[in-house]
Amino acid sequence: MNPNRDHYPKGEALHRSLSRRYRSASIWQTLFFSALVIAILSLAALLYNVVDGAFGYVAFEYKNDPSEFTSKALDDLNKQELLDILTTNLSSGAFKKLDNEKAMEKRSKSDLYTLVLERLIQIDTKQTWSMTDSIFRSSEIKAEVAKKYPDAKLEFRSWLTPVFLTTPMSSKAEFAGVRTAILGSLWMVGIAILFALPIGTGAAIYLQEYASKNFLNRVIQTNINNLAGVPSIVYGMLGLAIFVRALEPFTSGSMFGVTDSNGRTILSAGLTMGTLVLPLIIINAQEAIKAVPDSLRQAAFGVGATRWQTVWHHVLPNALPGILTGSILAVSRAIGETAPLIVVGASTFISLDPEGPFSKFTALPIQIYQWTTRAQSEFHSIAASAIIVLLILLLSLNATAVLLRNRVQRKY
Amino acid sequence: MENIQTPEYAIETKNLFIFYGSFPAVSEVNMRIEKQKVTAIIGPSGCGKSTLLRAFNRMNDFVPSSYVTGEILLQGQNLYGKDIDPVEVRRKIGMVFQKPNPFPKSIYENISWGAKINGFKGNMDELVEQSLRGAALWEEVKDKLKKSAYELSGGQQQRLCIARTIAIQPEIILMDEPASALDPISTLRIEELMQELKQNYTIIIVTHNMQQAARVSDYTAMMMLEKDGSRSGTVIEFSETKKIFTNPKDKRTEDYVTGRFG
Numbered sequence A: 001m002n003p004n005r006d007h008y009p010k011g012e013a014l015h016r017s018l019s020r021r022y023r024s025a026s027i028w029q030t031l032f033f034s035a036l037v038i039a040i041l042s043l044a045a046l047l048y049n050v051v052d053g054a055f056g057y058v059a060f061e062y063k064n065d066p067s068e069f070t071s072k073a074l075d076d077l078n079k080q081e082l083l084d085i086l087t088t089n090l091s092s093g094a095f096k097k098l099d100n101e102k103a104m105e106k107r108s109k110s111d112l113y114t115l116v117l118e119r120l121i122q123i124d125t126k127q128t129w130s131m132t133d134s135i136f137r138s139s140e141i142k143a144e145v146a147k148k149y150p151d152a153k154l155e156f157r158s159w160l161t162p163v164f165l166t167t168p169m170s171s172k173a174e175f176a177g178v179r180t181a182i183l184g185s186l187w188m189v190g191i192a193i194l195f196a197l198p199i200g201t202g203a204a205i206y207l208q209e210y211a212s213k214n215f216l217n218r219v220i221q222t223n224i225n226n227l228a229g230v231p232s233i234v235y236g237m238l239g240l241a242i243f244v245r246a247l248e249p250f251t252s253g254s255m256f257g258v259t260d261s262n263g264r265t266i267l268s269a270g271l272t273m274g275t276l277v278l279p280l281i282i283i284n285a286q287e288a289i290k291a292v293p294d295s296l297r298q299a300a301f302g303v304g305a306t307r308w309q310t311v312w313h314h315v316l317p318n319a320l321p322g323i324l325t326g327s328i329l330a331v332s333r334a335i336g337e338t339a340p341l342i343v344v345g346a347s348t349f350i351s352l353d354p355e356g357p358f359s360k361f362t363a364l365p366i367q368i369y370q371w372t373t374r375a376q377s378e379f380h381s382i383a384a385s386a387i388i389v390l391l392i393l394l395l396s397l398n399a400t401a402v403l404l405r406n407r408v409q410r411k412y
Numbered sequence B: 001m002e003n004i005q006t007p008e009y010a011i012e013t014k015n016l017f018i019f020y021g022s023f024p025a026v027s028e029v030n031m032r033i034e035k036q037k038v039t040a041i042i043g044p045s046g047c048g049k050s051t052l053l054r055a056f057n058r059m060n061d062f063v064p065s066s067y068v069t070g071e072i073l074l075q076g077q078n079l080y081g082k083d084i085d086p087v088e089v090r091r092k093i094g095m096v097f098q099k100p101n102p103f104p105k106s107i108y109e110n111i112s113w114g115a116k117i118n119g120f121k122g123n124m125d126e127l128v129e130q131s132l133r134g135a136a137l138w139e140e141v142k143d144k145l146k147k148s149a150y151e152l153s154g155g156q157q158q159r160l161c162i163a164r165t166i167a168i169q170p171e172i173i174l175m176d177e178p179a180s181a182l183d184p185i186s187t188l189r190i191e192e193l194m195q196e197l198k199q200n201y202t203i204i205i206v207t208h209n210m211q212q213a214a215r216v217s218d219y220t221a222m223m224m225l226e227k228d229g230s231r232s233g234t235v236i237e238f239s240e241t242k243k244i245f246t247n248p249k250d251k252r253t254e255d256y257v258t259g260r261f262g
């Protein structure tokens, strides 16, 4: 008989050793579970914090009484009456400026309504409250407002509204929106993808399918891996030096006859973001290409395909879902980046939609950063709303990536 | 004296060594493989059967460290000659792999792709039908040519791979344990198929199955590790299959084919 059998525990000893193993297993399981709970709690706290700021009571006064401008209730005015009020009460200089931005007759009724509120009646926000306060201390707040601001109106407001999404920037929080910032972010991400996806995929194909395992290629590979971890502000410096300054004739559009801008354009920002995500895209694409089994390459070579035919007809199509998923995830990192944009020179106050790659730009994180640094509490409320918008944008990008991955499941 | 035409042989190797780095996985192989016959390569695991087979259509090129000395002659031309394009070699010498590896495409495209990239100008539908008939698969798939090849059974997939190889009209078909992943009935079908294919093609097959080698092949090459302990494989006996199995010259061959090896 095999003598080694005697070296394993038996009977009572076996029981003891087994229960010891179960005990340590359950300790580890508890530890892992608590780790999960901590992660979920901090996520929940983050979400709560953001949502808490975006809804709640607000106390405000009209600086000028509406009755100074019209005898009717504001909400009953039609478009022509609103226009008349603006014509008579705005200074002609201010009116012309607005007219130049967009012809007054062509503006919608709600546009004009907002202008009347913003320019003539002028809202003066006294104080805002968080959602939790508004719900649980409703009566105290009402009493406080009645005492402190006898003329003020109290309103429970969602700062995040459809109007918030579709209005451009304004110096007054009540009238500010994130339209310009959303468009800026989308433009930037679009340019970043257009730039980084082809280059990243190309580099990944070269590294996986063509490069031999020599010293130089190993150095390149290591550097790409390291570049993925370089702090984003460094990419900002790079973008400033290369895209904003060195390539100014190109990024400002002066090469193409655009005259009214410098290098601090959407194009520069997009290219900077493209460079930032490039290493991530390369690494993700390499993984996707690696996942295509060798048997498929052999099959193609076996029927007399060249390397390029093999890559183009088999490797790339089968790696593509993975490449796209990886790129979307990489880009969703870019959409939340703030530091490089500040360095590259995002504008903090723009109310005009970006018209093309050579426009000045702002982006959601810039807008959020700028609003949170303001002293007035109403700006913190719109910052919270903008954060929600950014999070939703991020989530939908990630959801697209997951859907893409699940839809095109591996066939081999 | 160079390049004497030897049309009676499909492939001839002269003093062939195959290296992985500095390790000679296969050494000193001299064999002449007859046209339109089935030649089996047998031998214990690790003796270099696959290495030798892959050298015949330059699939070893994809192992960066591998290289070859000596000659492999195809109609008098050295396959490893300077002006030989390996892509052209692989079109002339097709390969069927151990594990069925159809493309993740339709059955039709599995056949047509190889033809297309090699510049086939004829009627594609006919080529697909003929190739599938040639691989004894047509009746089973003629109604679902547009379906994915992955919906076929393993045995059907392997016959599809054979059809794919036939479609590019090679002169020689290499098969590396083509039935080792298949059930006995599918194996039998592949074996029958080989008998039909050898009317038009030269077939070289690696197999671990002695009965299979005895059933399907006309010639058998017996490979073994060198006696000197170098872990390098070589062909120790190469002759008609009948002889190898009934009257081998080498004691090691006899031990191996009768199952006394090891």
Ligand SMILES: Nc1ncnc2c1ncn2[C@@H]1O[C@H](COP(=O)(O)OP(=O)(O)OP(=O)(O)O)[C@@H](O)[C@H]1O
Binding pocket: B020, B025, B044, B045, B046, B047, B048, B049, B050, B051, B052, B063
């Ligand atoms: N890609 C490779 N790189 C380095 N060495 C290799 C490589 N492929 C095979 N070898 C070595 O070459 C020798 C022969 O391998 P090969 O695969 O040709 O054997 P085989 O006879 O086909 O074995 P099996 O019957 O198990 O398939 C082995 O020692 C193996 O370790």
Ligand SMILES: [Mg+2]
Binding pocket: B049, B050, B051, B176
């Ligand atoms: Mg093998």
